[in-house]
Amino acid sequence: MKIKQQEPASLQQQTTPLIDVTFQLLTFFMFTLKIVGPEGDFNINMPPPGAGAAKSEVLPDIKVRLVAAADGGLASLRLGERQLGNGPGAFQTLNNEILKLIGRENSARSKEIEVEIDADYQLNFDFVVKAIGACTGRMSPDGKTIIRYVEKIKFAPPKQNPDA
Amino acid sequence: MKFKSPPMPSAEMDMTPMMDLTFQLISFFMMVTNFDQTQVDERVRLPTDALAKPPEMKIEHELVVNIGFKRAKDGSRLDPLPFVFLPGEELRVPDYKQRLLQEARIYQAKSVKLADVTIVVRADADVPTGQVQEFIKLSQDAKFEKFALRAQQPTE
Numbered sequence: 491m492k493i494k495q496q497e498p499a500s501l502q503q504q505t506t507p508l509i510d511v512t513f514q515l516l517t518f519f520m521f522t523l524k525i526v527g528p529e530g531d532f533n534i535n536m537p538p539p540g541a542g543a544a545k546s547e548v549l550p551d552i553k554v555r556l557v558a559a560a561d562g563g564l565a566s567l568r569l570g571e572r573q574l575g576n577g578p579g580a581f582q583t584l585n586n587e588i589l590k591l592i593g594r595e596n597s598a599r600s601k602e603i604e605v606e607i608d609a610d611y612q613l614n615f616d617f618v619v620k621a622i623g624a625c626t627g628r629m630s631p632d633g634k635t636i637i638r639y640v641e642k643i644k645f646a647p648p649k650q651n652p653d654a
Numbered sequence: 655m656k657f658k659s660p661p662m663p664s665a666e667m668d669m670t671p672m673m674d675l676t677f678q679l680i681s682f683f684m685m686v687t688n689f690d691q692t693q694v695d696e697r698v699r700l701p702t703d704a705l706a707k708p709p710e711m712k713i714e715h716e717l718v719v720n721i722g723f724k725r726a727k728d729g730s731r732l733d734p735l736p737f738v739f740l741p742g743e744e745l746r747v748p749d750y751k752q753r754l755l756q757e758a759r760i761y762q763a764k765s766v767k768l769a770d771v772t773i774v775v776r777a778d779a780d781v782p783t784g785q786v787q788e789f790i791k792l793s794q795d796a797k798f799e800k801f802a803l804r805a806q807q808p809t810e
Contacts, residue, residue, distance in 0.1 A: 493789040500783075505669050506741055508673070509669065509672075509673065509676075510678065512673065512676045512677065513676065515680050516676060516679055516680050516683065519680060519684060520683060520684030520686055520787065521689060522687060523683060523686065523687055524688075524694060524696065525686075526688070526694055526696075526706050527806050527807060527809065528706075528707070528806070528807050529694075529708060529776075529800035529803070529804050529805065529806050529807075530698065530703075530705070530706030530707040530708050530709065530802055530805060531706070531709055531803065531805075531808065532703075532705070532706070532802065532804075532805065533772075533801070533802050534801050534802070534803060534804045535802070536790055536794065536799065536801050540713075551705075556783075558783075562780065562782060574810075578755060596742065605696075609782070609783040611782055611783065611784030612782050612783075612784065613776065613782065613783045613784075614779060614780050614781070614782070614783070615701060615777050615779055615780070615782070615783050615786055616779035617701075617782045617783075618779065618783050618786075618803075619682055619701035619702075619703050619779075619803060620701070620703060620803050621734075622803065623703035623705045623706070623805075626705050627705065628705075629704055629705065636705055636707060645790065646763075646789035648784055648788060648790075648791055649677070
């Protein structure tokens with residue numbers, strides 16, 4: 491009698507659930523992906539109004555004034571009483587002047603000296619950040635580290651909204 | 655005479671190359687996904703500055719606030735005043751005060767000192783500075799003390 495041999499059971503693993511899970515994961519990561527450029531922070535010194543009262547008699551060391559144009563652009567940038575203009579070079583001049591005031595990079599004065607940013611209500615925030623950047627310092631030639639000029643930066647009390 | 659029929663070719667597809675490719679894609683997305691940036695709102699166009707380098711140490715307690723404009727597809731503003739963008743809703747800056755007080759209560763319930771909490775302000779480059787200062791004033795009223803203004807590095 492001829493005995494028919496049973497076909498061997500398939501040794502191949504069932505991959506369908508694995509593929510299902512893999513595609514689920516792929517879909518999740520594709521939908522949650524946000525392409526965002528590198529972001530950094532500028533820390534500002536804003537003590538609560540009560541704590542600031544004791545220091546109000548002491549004038550800030552450096553005062554940077556930003557005057558707004560009607561469209562929110564920069565009309566003029568001043569360091570103390572000195573006009574620095576309103577063009578792209580104004581912030582570079584501010585950066586150079588701050589360095590002159592502190593003496594040299596990373597000096598002891600850079601930790602003590604304080605800059606007060608006094609900006610008009612309507613001024614675009616972009617110019618304030620540029621002014622903070624110019625006061626903070628500059629990048630090292632290799633572009634990796636920040637050479638600090640001033641560490642303490644604060645805002646002047648907010649101005650009234652001219653449109654209110 | 656008995657003829658032996660040739661074995662049928664397998665109808666099953668070879669999934670190995672597809673699985674390889676899929677795992678490569680998953681690895682890529684896992685590498686580039688940053689879960690820290692879940693609080694980032696794409697509608698905010700941050701100001702740019704070369705000094706805006708990502709911090710070396712992570713802020714332990716941070717509250718990220720996105721302030722920006724509702725814009726049309728061409729980039730023009732739909733509303734002249736900015737909004738605070740929250741998941742699923744938008745508030746005017748003065749209306750955010752209640753949320754700030756609520757956040758302050760939550761931190762206090764977790765025994766976190768408000769002086770240790772940093773409010774990260776992600777404000778649009780075109781937002782009037784006065785609105786940002788108003789927001790900071792509201793935060794100070796809610797007893798927050800530390801602030802960080804977020805900016806983006808310029809693209810080459």
